[in-house]
Amino acid sequence: MSGSRHDTPALTARLDDFLCFSIYAAEHAFSRAYKPLLAEIGLTYPQYLVMTVLWEEDDQSVGQLGTKLSLESSTLTPLLKRLEAEGLLTRHRDKQDERVVRVKLTQPGDKLRNRAAKIPACILSASGMSLDELGKLRDQITQLTKRLEEAV
Protein backbone atom coordinates (compact mmCIF):
# COMPACT_ATOMS: atom_id res chain seq x y z
CA MET A 1 0.00 0.00 0.00
CA SER A 2 2.90 2.33 0.69
CA GLY A 3 3.42 5.03 -1.89
CA SER A 4 -0.24 5.25 -2.87
CA ARG A 5 -1.72 8.72 -2.99
CA HIS A 6 -4.16 7.60 -0.35
CA ASP A 7 -1.52 7.33 2.35
CA THR A 8 -2.11 10.87 3.56
CA PRO A 9 -5.82 11.42 4.00
CA ALA A 10 -5.18 14.01 6.70
CA LEU A 11 -4.00 16.42 4.03
CA THR A 12 -7.50 16.72 2.66
CA ALA A 13 -10.47 17.33 4.88
CA ARG A 14 -13.55 15.41 3.82
CA LEU A 15 -16.07 17.56 2.00
CA ASP A 16 -18.72 16.71 4.55
CA ASP A 17 -16.52 18.27 7.22
CA PHE A 18 -16.61 21.65 5.54
CA LEU A 19 -18.97 24.18 7.03
CA CYS A 20 -18.74 26.06 3.76
CA PHE A 21 -20.06 23.03 1.93
CA SER A 22 -22.98 22.62 4.32
CA ILE A 23 -23.86 26.23 3.52
CA TYR A 24 -23.41 25.62 -0.21
CA ALA A 25 -25.75 22.61 0.03
CA ALA A 26 -28.29 24.49 2.16
CA GLU A 27 -28.34 27.34 -0.34
CA HIS A 28 -29.15 24.81 -3.07
CA ALA A 29 -31.82 23.19 -0.92
CA PHE A 30 -33.51 26.51 -0.18
CA SER A 31 -33.39 27.50 -3.81
CA ARG A 32 -35.04 24.23 -4.79
CA ALA A 33 -37.63 24.46 -2.02
CA TYR A 34 -38.62 27.95 -3.12
CA LYS A 35 -38.64 27.19 -6.83
CA PRO A 36 -42.12 25.61 -7.17
CA LEU A 37 -43.69 28.22 -4.89
CA LEU A 38 -42.05 31.08 -6.77
CA ALA A 39 -42.91 29.58 -10.13
CA GLU A 40 -46.57 30.19 -9.30
CA ILE A 41 -45.95 33.92 -9.10
CA GLY A 42 -43.42 33.96 -11.94
CA LEU A 43 -40.30 34.87 -9.97
CA THR A 44 -36.86 33.32 -9.63
CA TYR A 45 -35.25 33.10 -6.22
CA PRO A 46 -32.94 36.13 -6.65
CA GLN A 47 -35.85 38.09 -8.13
CA TYR A 48 -37.91 37.21 -5.06
CA LEU A 49 -35.15 38.51 -2.79
CA VAL A 50 -35.08 41.80 -4.71
CA MET A 51 -38.86 42.10 -4.55
CA THR A 52 -38.76 41.38 -0.81
CA VAL A 53 -36.33 44.24 -0.29
CA LEU A 54 -38.64 46.53 -2.28
CA TRP A 55 -41.78 45.36 -0.47
CA GLU A 56 -39.98 46.26 2.73
CA GLU A 57 -39.02 49.70 1.43
CA ASP A 58 -40.04 51.06 -1.94
CA ASP A 59 -38.06 53.51 -4.06
CA GLN A 60 -34.46 52.46 -3.55
CA SER A 61 -31.39 52.99 -5.70
CA VAL A 62 -29.57 50.15 -7.45
CA GLY A 63 -26.70 50.74 -5.06
CA GLN A 64 -28.92 50.40 -1.99
CA LEU A 65 -30.34 47.14 -3.28
CA GLY A 66 -26.83 45.92 -3.98
CA THR A 67 -25.66 46.74 -0.47
CA LYS A 68 -28.58 44.94 1.14
CA LEU A 69 -28.27 41.89 -1.10
CA SER A 70 -24.47 41.87 -1.48
CA LEU A 71 -24.84 42.07 -5.25
CA GLU A 72 -22.99 44.11 -7.86
CA SER A 73 -24.68 46.36 -10.40
CA SER A 74 -23.45 43.91 -13.05
CA THR A 75 -25.80 41.35 -11.50
CA LEU A 76 -28.63 43.67 -10.53
CA THR A 77 -29.00 45.67 -13.73
CA PRO A 78 -30.02 42.75 -15.97
CA LEU A 79 -32.17 41.26 -13.20
CA LEU A 80 -33.98 44.57 -12.66
CA LYS A 81 -34.47 44.96 -16.42
CA ARG A 82 -36.26 41.61 -16.46
CA LEU A 83 -38.53 42.63 -13.59
CA GLU A 84 -39.17 45.91 -15.39
CA ALA A 85 -40.05 44.00 -18.57
CA GLU A 86 -42.51 41.96 -16.46
CA GLY A 87 -44.10 45.24 -15.40
CA LEU A 88 -43.32 44.76 -11.69
CA LEU A 89 -41.13 47.84 -11.27
CA THR A 90 -39.79 50.97 -12.97
CA ARG A 91 -36.21 52.24 -13.30
CA HIS A 92 -35.61 55.98 -13.62
CA ARG A 93 -32.63 58.27 -13.18
CA ASP A 94 -32.83 60.38 -10.05
CA LYS A 95 -33.60 64.02 -10.89
CA GLN A 96 -31.32 65.32 -8.12
CA ASP A 97 -28.39 63.05 -9.03
CA GLU A 98 -28.45 61.65 -12.52
CA ARG A 99 -25.88 59.01 -11.66
CA VAL A 100 -28.41 57.25 -9.48
CA VAL A 101 -31.13 54.96 -10.79
CA ARG A 102 -34.15 54.69 -8.54
CA VAL A 103 -36.21 51.51 -8.55
CA LYS A 104 -39.92 51.74 -7.74
CA LEU A 105 -42.66 49.12 -7.55
CA THR A 106 -45.56 49.37 -9.97
CA GLN A 107 -49.05 48.55 -8.75
CA PRO A 108 -48.79 44.95 -10.04
CA GLY A 109 -45.40 44.67 -8.33
CA ASP A 110 -46.89 45.89 -5.06
CA LYS A 111 -49.91 43.61 -5.43
CA LEU A 112 -47.66 40.59 -5.90
CA ARG A 113 -46.77 40.93 -2.24
CA ASN A 114 -50.11 39.46 -1.26
CA ARG A 115 -49.59 36.39 -3.40
CA ALA A 116 -46.06 35.95 -2.00
CA ALA A 117 -47.16 36.39 1.59
CA LYS A 118 -47.83 32.73 2.31
CA ILE A 119 -44.46 31.51 1.01
CA PRO A 120 -42.36 32.02 4.17
CA ALA A 121 -44.79 29.86 6.15
CA CYS A 122 -44.46 27.07 3.56
CA ILE A 123 -40.70 27.13 3.84
CA LEU A 124 -40.87 27.26 7.62
CA SER A 125 -43.02 24.18 7.59
CA ALA A 126 -40.69 22.43 5.13
CA SER A 127 -37.71 23.18 7.33
CA GLY A 128 -39.32 21.26 10.19
CA MET A 129 -37.90 23.67 12.74
CA SER A 130 -39.52 25.96 15.27
CA LEU A 131 -39.40 29.71 14.76
CA ASP A 132 -37.18 29.89 17.82
CA GLU A 133 -34.64 27.35 16.55
CA LEU A 134 -34.68 28.98 13.15
CA GLY A 135 -33.98 32.38 14.65
CA LYS A 136 -31.04 31.12 16.67
CA LEU A 137 -29.55 29.37 13.67
CA ARG A 138 -30.04 32.48 11.54
CA ASP A 139 -28.25 34.65 14.11
CA GLN A 140 -25.28 32.30 14.27
CA ILE A 141 -24.96 32.25 10.50
CA THR A 142 -25.32 36.03 10.28
CA GLN A 143 -22.55 36.45 12.83
CA LEU A 144 -20.34 34.03 10.91
CA THR A 145 -20.94 36.04 7.73
CA LYS A 146 -20.03 39.24 9.51
CA ARG A 147 -16.73 37.76 10.69
CA LEU A 148 -15.86 36.41 7.26
CA GLU A 149 -16.52 39.82 5.72
CA GLU A 150 -14.38 41.55 8.32
CA ALA A 151 -11.52 39.12 7.71
CA VAL A 152 -11.48 39.92 3.98
Add this chain to the structure above:
Amino acid sequence: MSGSRHDTPALTARLDDFLCFSIYAAEHAFSRAYKPLLAEIGLTYPQYLVMTVLWEEDDQSVGQLGTKLSLESSTLTPLLKRLEAEGLLTRHRDKQDERVVRVKLTQPGDKLRNRAAKIPACILSASGMSLDELGKLRDQITQLTKRLEEAV
Protein backbone atom coordinates in the same frame (compact mmCIF):
# COMPACT_ATOMS: atom_id res chain seq x y z
CA MET B 1 -51.97 57.20 6.93
CA SER B 2 -54.82 54.82 6.26
CA GLY B 3 -54.77 53.25 2.83
CA SER B 4 -51.03 53.49 2.36
CA ARG B 5 -49.33 50.34 1.22
CA HIS B 6 -47.29 50.47 4.41
CA ASP B 7 -50.23 49.80 6.69
CA THR B 8 -49.64 46.06 6.64
CA PRO B 9 -45.99 45.39 7.32
CA ALA B 10 -46.83 41.99 8.79
CA LEU B 11 -47.56 40.76 5.28
CA THR B 12 -43.92 40.95 4.40
CA ALA B 13 -41.26 39.55 6.65
CA ARG B 14 -38.12 41.64 6.73
CA LEU B 15 -35.33 40.20 4.64
CA ASP B 16 -33.06 40.07 7.66
CA ASP B 17 -35.55 37.76 9.33
CA PHE B 18 -35.16 35.15 6.62
CA LEU B 19 -32.99 32.19 7.46
CA CYS B 20 -32.72 31.55 3.73
CA PHE B 21 -31.23 34.99 3.25
CA SER B 22 -28.67 34.50 6.00
CA ILE B 23 -27.61 31.34 4.14
CA TYR B 24 -27.58 33.21 0.84
CA ALA B 25 -25.36 35.88 2.37
CA ALA B 26 -23.09 33.34 4.08
CA GLU B 27 -22.63 31.50 0.79
CA HIS B 28 -21.52 34.78 -0.79
CA ALA B 29 -19.20 35.52 2.11
CA PHE B 30 -17.56 32.11 1.91
CA SER B 31 -17.16 32.40 -1.82
CA ARG B 32 -15.49 35.78 -1.40
CA ALA B 33 -13.28 34.57 1.45
CA TYR B 34 -12.06 31.64 -0.62
CA LYS B 35 -11.56 33.62 -3.81
CA PRO B 36 -8.11 35.13 -3.14
CA LEU B 37 -6.81 31.87 -1.68
CA LEU B 38 -8.10 29.85 -4.61
CA ALA B 39 -6.85 32.38 -7.13
CA GLU B 40 -3.31 31.45 -6.08
CA ILE B 41 -3.87 27.89 -7.24
CA GLY B 42 -5.99 28.86 -10.23
CA LEU B 43 -9.32 27.42 -9.12
CA THR B 44 -12.80 28.83 -8.74
CA TYR B 45 -14.87 27.90 -5.71
CA PRO B 46 -17.01 25.25 -7.44
CA GLN B 47 -13.89 23.84 -9.10
CA TYR B 48 -12.28 23.60 -5.67
CA LEU B 49 -15.27 21.66 -4.35
CA VAL B 50 -15.02 19.22 -7.27
CA MET B 51 -11.29 18.79 -6.71
CA THR B 52 -11.89 18.21 -3.00
CA VAL B 53 -14.30 15.40 -3.81
CA LEU B 54 -11.69 13.88 -6.13
CA TRP B 55 -8.86 14.29 -3.62
CA GLU B 56 -11.04 12.42 -1.20
CA GLU B 57 -11.71 9.63 -3.69
CA ASP B 58 -10.22 9.48 -7.16
CA ASP B 59 -11.84 7.94 -10.23
CA GLN B 60 -15.51 8.82 -9.88
CA SER B 61 -18.24 9.10 -12.47
CA VAL B 62 -19.87 12.41 -13.39
CA GLY B 63 -23.02 11.10 -11.75
CA GLN B 64 -21.24 10.34 -8.47
CA LEU B 65 -19.74 13.82 -8.39
CA GLY B 66 -23.17 15.25 -9.11
CA THR B 67 -24.77 13.34 -6.26
CA LYS B 68 -22.14 14.43 -3.75
CA LEU B 69 -22.24 18.07 -4.85
CA SER B 70 -25.95 18.29 -5.72
CA LEU B 71 -25.08 19.38 -9.24
CA GLU B 72 -26.51 18.36 -12.62
CA SER B 73 -24.43 17.07 -15.52
CA SER B 74 -25.35 20.27 -17.33
CA THR B 75 -23.31 22.13 -14.72
CA LEU B 76 -20.57 19.57 -14.21
CA THR B 77 -19.72 18.76 -17.80
CA PRO B 78 -18.47 22.25 -18.75
CA LEU B 79 -16.77 22.67 -15.38
CA LEU B 80 -14.96 19.33 -15.77
CA LYS B 81 -13.95 20.23 -19.32
CA ARG B 82 -12.27 23.36 -17.99
CA LEU B 83 -10.39 21.37 -15.35
CA GLU B 84 -9.43 18.89 -18.07
CA ALA B 85 -8.17 21.74 -20.25
CA GLU B 86 -6.06 22.89 -17.28
CA GLY B 87 -4.54 19.40 -17.17
CA LEU B 88 -5.83 18.64 -13.68
CA LEU B 89 -7.97 15.63 -14.61
CA THR B 90 -9.01 13.29 -17.42
CA ARG B 91 -12.48 12.29 -18.64
CA HIS B 92 -12.91 8.89 -20.28
CA ARG B 93 -15.86 6.64 -21.05
CA ASP B 94 -16.06 3.60 -18.80
CA LYS B 95 -15.08 0.44 -20.72
CA GLN B 96 -17.70 -1.64 -18.88
CA ASP B 97 -20.52 0.87 -19.39
CA GLU B 98 -19.99 3.34 -22.17
CA ARG B 99 -22.73 5.61 -20.84
CA VAL B 100 -20.57 6.47 -17.84
CA VAL B 101 -17.75 9.02 -17.92
CA ARG B 102 -15.07 8.41 -15.31
CA VAL B 103 -13.12 11.37 -13.97
CA LYS B 104 -9.54 10.79 -12.79
CA LEU B 105 -6.94 13.13 -11.38
CA THR B 106 -3.73 13.65 -13.34
CA GLN B 107 -0.46 13.94 -11.46
CA PRO B 108 -0.65 17.78 -11.47
CA GLY B 109 -4.22 17.51 -10.23
CA ASP B 110 -3.15 15.24 -7.42
CA LYS B 111 -0.16 17.45 -6.57
CA LEU B 112 -2.42 20.49 -6.28
CA ARG B 113 -3.79 18.95 -3.12
CA ASN B 114 -0.64 19.93 -1.25
CA ARG B 115 -0.96 23.55 -2.27
CA ALA B 116 -4.64 23.56 -1.30
CA ALA B 117 -4.02 21.90 2.05
CA LYS B 118 -3.56 25.09 4.03
CA ILE B 119 -6.74 26.76 2.79
CA PRO B 120 -9.23 25.25 5.29
CA ALA B 121 -7.15 26.55 8.19
CA CYS B 122 -7.19 30.04 6.68
CA ILE B 123 -10.95 29.98 6.43
CA LEU B 124 -11.30 28.56 9.91
CA SER B 125 -9.24 31.43 11.22
CA ALA B 126 -11.24 33.97 9.21
CA SER B 127 -14.48 32.59 10.60
CA GLY B 128 -13.30 33.36 14.13
CA MET B 129 -15.01 30.28 15.50
CA SER B 130 -13.68 27.23 17.28
CA LEU B 131 -13.63 23.88 15.52
CA ASP B 132 -16.24 22.72 18.00
CA GLU B 133 -18.66 25.59 17.35
CA LEU B 134 -18.11 25.21 13.64
CA GLY B 135 -18.93 21.52 13.79
CA LYS B 136 -22.15 22.11 15.70
CA LEU B 137 -23.27 24.81 13.31
CA ARG B 138 -22.43 22.60 10.34
CA ASP B 139 -24.47 19.72 11.75
CA GLN B 140 -27.51 21.94 12.28
CA ILE B 141 -27.32 23.27 8.75
CA THR B 142 -26.85 19.79 7.33
CA GLN B 143 -29.93 18.60 9.17
CA LEU B 144 -31.91 21.57 7.91
CA THR B 145 -30.83 20.75 4.36
CA LYS B 146 -31.91 17.16 4.80
CA ARG B 147 -35.36 18.23 5.95
CA LEU B 148 -35.80 20.68 3.11
CA GLU B 149 -34.85 17.99 0.62
CA GLU B 150 -37.29 15.53 2.17
CA ALA B 151 -40.10 18.08 2.04
CA VAL B 152 -39.64 18.59 -1.72
Add this chain to the structure above:
DNA sequence: AACGATTAAATCGTATACGATTAATTATCG
Protein backbone atom coordinates in the same frame (compact mmCIF):
# COMPACT_ATOMS: atom_id res chain seq x y z
C1' DA C 1 -32.99 -11.78 -30.25
C1' DA C 2 -35.97 -7.65 -30.18
C1' DC C 3 -37.85 -3.69 -28.71
C1' DG C 4 -39.53 -0.51 -25.38
C1' DA C 5 -38.02 1.53 -20.91
C1' DT C 6 -34.38 3.28 -18.33
C1' DT C 7 -30.03 5.44 -17.47
C1' DA C 8 -25.88 8.67 -18.09
C1' DA C 9 -23.88 12.59 -20.22
C1' DA C 10 -24.07 16.17 -23.14
C1' DT C 11 -26.39 20.08 -25.26
C1' DC C 12 -29.28 24.18 -25.39
C1' DG C 13 -31.57 28.25 -23.58
C1' DT C 14 -32.12 31.26 -19.76
C1' DA C 15 -30.72 33.41 -15.43
C1' DT C 16 -27.55 34.53 -11.94
C1' DA C 17 -22.84 36.24 -10.31
C1' DC C 18 -18.42 38.64 -10.35
C1' DG C 19 -14.27 41.44 -11.79
C1' DA C 20 -12.64 44.81 -14.90
C1' DT C 21 -13.70 48.41 -17.67
C1' DT C 22 -16.46 52.24 -19.38
C1' DA C 23 -19.60 56.24 -19.45
C1' DA C 24 -21.86 59.80 -17.33
C1' DT C 25 -22.41 62.72 -13.54
C1' DT C 26 -21.14 64.98 -9.34
C1' DA C 27 -17.79 66.44 -5.83
C1' DT C 28 -13.45 68.48 -4.60
C1' DC C 29 -9.59 71.15 -4.45
C1' DG C 30 -6.31 74.34 -6.04
Add this chain to the structure above:
DNA sequence: CGATAATTAATCGTATACGATTTAATCGTT
Protein backbone atom coordinates in the same frame (compact mmCIF):
# COMPACT_ATOMS: atom_id res chain seq x y z
C1' DC D 1 -13.67 78.51 -12.15
C1' DG D 2 -11.78 74.42 -13.94
C1' DA D 3 -9.14 70.19 -13.95
C1' DT D 4 -9.16 66.11 -11.51
C1' DA D 5 -11.02 62.74 -8.39
C1' DA D 6 -14.74 60.04 -6.92
C1' DT D 7 -19.22 57.91 -7.48
C1' DT D 8 -22.96 55.30 -9.81
C1' DA D 9 -24.72 52.24 -13.31
C1' DA D 10 -24.05 49.82 -17.25
C1' DT D 11 -21.35 46.79 -20.23
C1' DC D 12 -18.37 42.91 -21.33
C1' DG D 13 -16.24 38.43 -20.70
C1' DT D 14 -16.15 34.29 -18.09
C1' DA D 15 -18.10 30.83 -14.99
C1' DT D 16 -21.70 28.70 -12.54
C1' DA D 17 -26.51 26.61 -12.28
C1' DC D 18 -30.82 24.50 -13.72
C1' DG D 19 -34.67 22.46 -16.56
C1' DA D 20 -35.78 20.37 -20.81
C1' DT D 21 -34.30 17.91 -24.48
C1' DT D 22 -31.19 14.89 -27.02
C1' DT D 23 -28.05 11.11 -27.80
C1' DA D 24 -26.07 6.89 -26.86
C1' DA D 25 -25.86 2.77 -24.31
C1' DT D 26 -27.82 -0.70 -21.32
C1' DC D 27 -31.51 -3.22 -19.16
C1' DG D 28 -35.88 -5.95 -18.97
C1' DT D 29 -39.42 -8.45 -20.63
C1' DT D 30 -41.15 -11.30 -23.43
